[in-house]
Amino acid sequence: MSEVILVFTFILSFFLTIYGTPLAQRVAFRYQLLDQPDGKLKNQAQPVPYMGGVIVYFSFISPISLVFAFNQQLLGILFASSILLLVGLFDDFKALTPGIKFLFQVVATYILLKSGIVIDLVFFPRWLDLGLSFLWILTVVNAFNVIDIMDGFAASIGAMSALTIFIISLYTNDFLISILAISLAASLLAFLKFNWEPARIYLGDAGSMILGLIIGSLTMMLSYTRFNKLAFVSSLFILGIPLFDLTYVCILRIMKGKMPFWGSPDHFALRLRKKMNWSSRQTVSAVVLLQLFLSGAVIVNFFATPRITLIVSIVFAGFFLVLGVVLGRVKME
Secondary structure (H helix, E strand, O other), X not given: OHHHHHHHHHHHHHHHHHHHHHHHHHHHHHOOOEEOOOOOOOOOOOOEEOOHHHHHHHHHHHHHHHHOOOOHHHHHHHHHHHHHHHHHHHHHHOOOOHHHHHHHHHHHHHHHHHOOOOOOOOOOOHHHHHHHHHHHHHHHHHHHXXXXXXXXXXXXXXXXXXXXXXHHHHHHOOHHHHHHHHHXXXXXXXXXXXXXXXXXXXXXXXXXXXXXHHHHHHHHHOOXXXXXXXXXXXXXXXXXXXXXXXXXXXXXXHHOOOOOOOOOOOOHHHHHHHHHOOOHHHHHHHHHHHHHHHHHHHHHHXXXXXXXHHHHHHHHHHHHHHHHHHHHOOOOO
């Protein structure tokens, strides 16, 4: 029966996005929720509608509401993501200051933690688990917000992250996580039909922030220690690319004496595109391939010994360090 529910959830979420996205495009054009080219960071040929985040969220939550009873954790995700959706929409329509956005992110994170979605590491005291959970959600929300810089980038990484979580949840028998992950993955895979280069609609801040909140929540809900005491580091692999880019951008901006929260061409993907002389599509494809390796490492970590997990972690940490140094030499301004 559970397999039927999962298949139904995937199909419904997928086709709600396929048929709902054109409607979202029309609404965005009508109310001028458009991303205008500026010749700097925004180099699209013509205005592109936002509102992608709204249809992704609607398609994600609709099947779940039909097949799953709303428990405390699910309500927490629903309320917290709804706050970020509304804040993101307002920001897309009329840009908010980073401080205002961060304030609402804090409120959404607090609601999420109150619903019982908290990191649970047996060797940490409860207060430290709560602190890490708070920091984790805020970091992942902003990481997805940061990587939404190329057509199909954030949606591709989000879809692969959700699929990875789905595969792990099948092994851990976490049915709630399975349903949430497969619904999100289906919605994002369908959305890529419209968001792949050249994009006809964007996720917008609304979409990128709720992606971060939902995926960040799912990584905290997964059961890790059942297989490997170090398997909790899998969250870092699942979200390795967004976390790397957020860290990388902040470091480069601070080194230049700039505010880390304002837009700039410091993203590793933009630097990679310039260094390799690739198109945006080629760059996103390369990053998706990297995410595939990271997802494979997640599977390995769950069933390997702690020693193997440690070795894999060191290898990827070294890779990202070298990548950061090499791309840091690329002149962007």
